[in-house]
Amino acid sequence: MVTLVEQLKDHLNQAIIGQEELTHELLVALIANGHVLLEGPPGIAKTTAAKALANTIDSRFQRIQFTPDLLPGDITGSDIYQQETGQFSFVAGPIMNDIVLADEINRAPAKVQSALLEAMGEKQVTVGNQSYSLPALFFVIATQNPIEQEGTYPLPEAQLDRFMMKINLSYPSASSELEVLRLVRQQDLHKTTTDRPQALCHPEQILALQQQALGLYMSESVEQYIVQLVVATRQPELYLRQQAQDLKLIEFGASPRGTLALDRCARANALLNGRDFVTPDDVRQVALPVLRHRIITSFEAQASGLSTDDLLNRLISHVPAL
Structure with missing residues (x-):
């Protein structure tokens, strides 16, 4: 397990230049079986960090862009009438994945935020009279931009408390930014449509790490x-x-x-x-x-x-x- 931990840290630090503290705290939240809120100005790798973490695990990843017109059913899923059978059947929403990136969570109204936070707390969603369990490895990475106020719905303190960690991000150093510039240029030069990062582990291994941490x-x-x-x-x-x-x-x-x-x-x-x-x-x-x-x-x-x-x-x- 120690080898896996080192591999995860090295992989994330290579994918996210100059944000070693961010990668460490993301792994802390993942192994602690909690959810994390990232706050910082735009363009400093919040979304990149979430995608990089998802790529290290052979898991289902979904990004949800929160907007003011989003509805709770757009996240949880809803019962859809099937004309062939004459019955309603549940169509799962994007929340039913292992790792979920809730991008700009403070742009969505309170009902949508509550739907997400209920799923975070209960690890299930309820549609109508039926409850549906979420995956065993259910990890939410939410982001919010602190410099924009118009068109945002700040999270109440009681809802903020549902996040295990809140990570504040700042701009990288000049040397790290230069390294990012060169890395992205090299990636763009060698990018192909079939490129897919190789996962380092499976969800079961992350769940085992969570149990190991509890036993320390x-x-x-x-x-x-x-x-x-x-x-x-x-x-x-x-x-x-x-x-x-x-x-x-x-x-x-x-x-x-x-x-x-x-x-x-x-x-x-x-x-x-x-x-x-x-x-x-x-x-x-x-x-x-x-x-x-x-x-x-x-x-x-x-x-x-x-x-x-x-x-x-x-x-x-x-x-x-x-």
């Missing part, structure tokens, strides 16, 4: 550290007395779902790092993408110029590992 050893002190880190987001004044200056910096902290997500992601991170036990460093390494979308900062914090990541970094530096 985690000491009680690391468990306590995870819980205290989440509790600190609800009571930051216990750890940021001097910084807080009697101001309430966080309106709402992370939910217990955040605790569970932090546990799973820390285990997946340890597995990706080639260890069979979890350390506090594993928790710290995944804390930002796991918790940043689960807390709501106060007006005072925003007025002081403190972002969610700023507050989380301060908490991480002040909460001691037991």
Whole structure:
């Protein structure tokens, strides 16, 4: 399994130049059996990353472009009347695949977002009175563009909480961008209509990695550290007395779902790092993408110029590992 993990990391890093942190966190979310939300300006490989990950696995991949006129049935599928039989039969929608790219999820209205998020939470879709199970390997990669506000429907905090990780992306370095330029040019020169990337593994192997991550050893002190880190987001004044200056910096902290997500992601991170036990460093390494979308900062914090990541970094530096 360790060899497979290394192969997955190497393949993604070759396909997505200069975004090693992104590829690592995508694999963490996949092995932790959660879904991920990618946020960043256009043109920085969000869609490319999702396709590259799908190409490494011999799985069914589907991209859904979210638009304001999309309907829930366009995602889940619907019952279609068959004139030959005189009965209705279910025609599966694009959600019924192993890996689903929900592109620009914040462009779709609330009902469509809810249909997707229900599938993410329950691993099934309901059409009429009938429920249909989703594949065992069901992994959603959603993207959203933070710089466009017109014609978008921001995800409510309760729905954001359904994503295991939220990954913020920025522009690559100049050297990485030069490497991307040369790589894309070479790919275009040698591209043929029959080109199809060779998959590295099957869905069953990813499911086995997920089970292996759950079986990693985690000491009680690391468990306590995870819980205290989440509790600190609800009571930051216990750890940021001097910084807080009697101001309430966080309106709402992370939910217990955040605790569970932090546990799973820390285990997946340890597995990706080639260890069979979890350390506090594993928790710290995944804390930002796991918790940043689960807390709501106060007006005072925003007025002081403190972002969610700023507050989380301060908490991480002040909460001691037991």
